[in-house]
Amino acid sequence: MFATIVFVAILFAVDQILKIYFSTNYGLNETETVFAGFLNIGYIRNYGVAFGMFSGMKWTIVLIGLVMSILISTVLVKSKQVYIRVALGLVLAGATGNLFDRLSVGYVIDYLQMPILPVVGSTIFNISDVYIIVGCAIILFFEVRNKPNSKNDMPVQF
Structure with a gap:
């Protein structure tokens, strides 16, 4: 359990360090192209959740x-399952990173943009969001992989 706490704490610290870096080294709404069409960085304030939904409902x-x-x-x-601990550790670090922002400054600090991504390419996000998505993807992957096939009750093989 101690290892899980350390894991979450390190992820949380990385998130906060990156947010401090971008919010102090970039002007509000300033973005910079790192790899054309693939990665932009900058600084915006997100007063809502994903895609800015529910703004004003802090x-x-x-x-x-x-x-x-x-x-x-x-x-x-x-x-007791390692993949659940890793996945939920990622989700918890991401959730607490964004929660800490909302409580400390009133908004979430976002700084990454990947124009190459379909649908969400114009969205700016942060490493906490990545933690949450990766954690959920890990759970989904293992749960689908371990789910018995309805035809013969055998686990799905990848």
């Missing part, structure tokens, strides 16, 4: 974030 978002962090922590502590 305390509702904070409450949901707190409840989800508590639930994730509870499952994380009880889990």
